[in-house]
Each structure stands twice: as structure tokens, then as C-alpha cells.
Amino acid sequence: ASASTIFIAVIGAGGVGKCFLTQLRDLAVRRPSPKLSLCYIATSRKALYNDDYSAINLDNAIDVLAASSKAPPTLTDLVAYLSKAPGKAIIVDNTSSQDVAETYPTALKAGVSIVTPNKKAFSGSYQLWQDIFQASAASGAKVYHESSVGAGLPVISTLKDLVETGDEVTKIEGVFSGTMSFLFNSFAPLTGSGGKWSEEVKKAKALGYTEPDPRDDLNGLDVARKLTILARLAGLPVESPTSFPVESLIPKELESCSSGDEFMEKLPSFDQQMEEKKASAGDKVIRFVGSIDVGAKDVKVGLQTFDPSHPIAALKGSDNIISFYTKRYGSNPLIVQGAGAGGDVTAMGVTADLIKVIGQL
């Protein structure tokens, strides 16, 4: 290896991780210099790496990893390994692990850059957020997390550009969950009456749009995490994703269900509650949205009603929409819209971030 080699360590090889590896393989062919060398790949159970940092073949990394009998090293040991690499190193964290997220400050201090779609580090405690960006500023190592909000859509980069160019962001509003988008676009469509709530949840689960336990989408926490990230970037020191009002769509009586299956079984008896919410909107439609009023320091997540002519009401499929209201843009917000979930589009945001980091190393 020479100094013009960049060493890449991939943690997590699930839905997003697999798509990312395909994109990395193609990127390495398209951009031969600097050389992109995969030196480490791991899931929660297995790892693949060579003590001499020699490259892992990108064509069959997943298969070779599956056949590996090596357990992953501790995260501290991983950072030590990467900090001694004969060139700059980047961790691509494709997990949703809190433990991995909490390693970012140590990695950054050691000069290892971070690229990730994992929301945990940026929506956890405000202290962790500060530790991450202070460590990055001190060492010069980079940290990018575009896909932590809106998958590959340019949401975070757009907000950063607005803030850094001196615009004043007054309000951010939108639909931030692919799951919630799908559910409400089919439960309360602009035309027609829509299906039963529990049926739509079942359909979303079958299509793979929900988490394995749909309560993890319906409790609003995923959206709250995304709002926490955007609010902090807009300058509000939000303490945590539970420090502002978040409306959960899990009926009180079903919060204690012991499994997702039990929850799905009992959900139909609560369809009437959702029907009433839909009916009470009158000529408008209900949607599950998040909003940040920067001036009033007000962040909230929950159901709101929208006029049929509003762009939020007209969303399709599992798309996300994010509107930025700013001083420059006046009363017509800057709007970002499109697919907000899925392996390929989420990985695209990760790969784009990787390209940005490589350009700065």
C-alpha cells in the first residue's frame, strides 16, 4: 500500500450495507485514484480483515465474510488497527448500533473519518453530538451522515448549505418516515376512502416498509430522531429525541404487547379510533409530520391536517418531503422530495458522502 491508498472499514452488511458494497465496488473501478481498499468488513457476529491491511476482494466480500470464523474485535481494537493503517482510514457504519455510534469521538480523535446512515450518534445525547464535532474539528477527520435523514435525498447537505451561506432558516416541516408516508397515503388518500388502518399496517409490513416490529415505526421515535438531527444543524441544542412532544400511534392498550405479532393481531380492534381521526379532518387529510419552528425553539412530531392542495397531502408511495422555510426563500419554501427509504437510495447517500470525504483527505 502507498500513501495514495484510502483504507475503508465497513461495519454492518444488512440491507443498506450490501447495497453500499456494490456501489463501492463500482466506485473503485470508476475512480482508480486514490486507490480505495476495503481493509475490514464485519457484521455483529463475524469480521474479515488482514493484519497487513491487504485488500479484501470487493467482488465476493459478503460470501467470504459469511465463511469467516473470525469474531469482530472490540471497537477500541478496530480503531487502533485503523489508526495504524499505512494511509488515511474511513469507517462506514451501516449498523443501527448505539455502541458503534459511541465510538465515533475516539475514531475521529485518532484521525479516522466516519460516514454513516446510522441516526444514533446524531440523535442521542447532545453531549455525544458535541464530542463528535469537537473531535472532528481537532483532528481534521471528517464525519458525514446524509442518509441519517431522508435516505439519499439531499436534506442534510441542503440544510448545511443554507446555514453556512448565512441564510436564516425559520422553519422546517415535512414527512420524514417512508413507513408513515406509505401508511397515510393509502389510509387517507386524496381521492377515495382508503383502507382500514390495521390492513394498511399489515400491507406495509408485508412490503418490507416497516421495521420487523411495526411499533418501532408507529411510536414516532424514528421521526423524532430525524428532527433532532435537523434541529441541531439549524442551531437548536435539542437535548434528546424525547425532549419534545412526539405523538405515538400505538394505542395505549397495545403498548405492553409482548411481540410484534401480538400487536398486529390486536390492532384491528382499534381501527375505529383511526377512522374517527380521519373523519374529523373533514375536507382536509391527516398526515404524520414533523416540524421545527426555529425562532420559537419548538420541535414536534405527530398528526396534522393538510389542505388537499398542500404538497404534503399529495405525496405518493413511501416518499419523503422536506420543506425549508428561510429568509432568502421567502414564502415559497425550498422543497426536497423523493424516495425516503430503501437500500439502494440509502446507500447512495452513504457513497456520496464517502466521495466527499475522499476529496478532502
Ligand code: NHO
Ligand atoms: P439491517 O439490515 O438490520 O443491517 C444491519 C447490519 O448491521 C447487520 O449486518 C448487522 O449484523 C450489523 N450490526 C449491527 N450491530 C453491529 C455491531 N455492533 N457491530 C457490527 N455489525 C453490527 O439494517 P439496514 O436496513 O441495512 O440499516 C442500516 C442503517 O441504515 C441503520 O442505521 C438504519 O437506520 C439506516 N437507514 C436505513 C434506511 C433504510 O431504508 N433501510 C433509511 C435510513 C437509514 O431512509 C431510510 C429510513 O429511514 C427508513 C425508515 N424506516 C423510514 O423512513 O420509514
